[in-house]
Amino acid sequence: MSFLRACALSDLAEDxxxxxxxxxxxxxxxxxxxxxxxxxxxCSHANVSLSEGEVEDCMIxxxxxxxxxxxxxGKPSGLPATKPVAVYPVKIEGxxxxxxxxxxx
Numbered sequence: 001m002s003f004l005r006a007c008a009l010s011d012l013a014e015d016x017x018x019x020x021x022x023x024x025x026x027x028x029x030x031x032x033x034x035x036x037x038x039x040x041x042x043c044s045h046a047n048v049s050l051s052e053g054e055v056e057d058c059m060i061x062x063x064x065x066x067x068x069x070x071x072x073x074g075k076p077s078g079l080p081a082t083k084p085v086a087v088y089p090v091k092i093e094g095x096x097x098x099x100x101x102x103x104x105x
Contacts, residue, residue, distance in 0.1 A: 003091060003098035006038065010095050017060060019051035025101040027088060030071055032058050037071035038088040038099040044069075045081035 006020045012031035019041050020027050026041035028051040041050050043062040053063040059077060061068045067081035074084035089100045 001089065001100045002102055003089075003100045006090075006097045006099045008095050009036070009092055009097050012036065012097065015055040017051035017053065017055055019049060020099075022099055022101045027099060027101060028060065029090075029097060029099065030055055030060060032071065034058050034072070036090050036092060036097055038090050038097075039069065039071060039074055040086040040088075042085070043067060043081065044076070044083040044085050050085070 004022045006029050007018055012018060014031050017028045017030045020029060027038050028041040029038050043050055045067050046064050048064045050060050050062055053061040058071050059068040060071055065080050068077040069085050074087040091098050
């Protein structure tokens with residue numbers, strides 16, 4: 001599993017998603033009080049950027065139709081989304097947030 005630098009940890013405000021692109025994959029990186037998470041940035045329901053939505057209680061909400069996804073598992077909490085979004089492994093090295101988009105978990 002190879003990791004790529006997504007951003008600096010110090011650049012992540014708590015509960016504010018940050019969109020990055022890694023090897024052509026849109027990723028939303030989010031720092032919460034539970035840790036740093038990375039999920040595919042495209043809503044599984046409407047093909048819009050999740051990083052434009054709000055984060056609360058380790059859930060990221062799609063701004064278009066209101067589906068929320070668990071940042072830990074990618075699972076939607078309710079309609080209209082029924083499919084999860086990919087969750088990517090994250091590791092922190094110093095101030096670097098590293099994400100692996102090669103292997104979805």
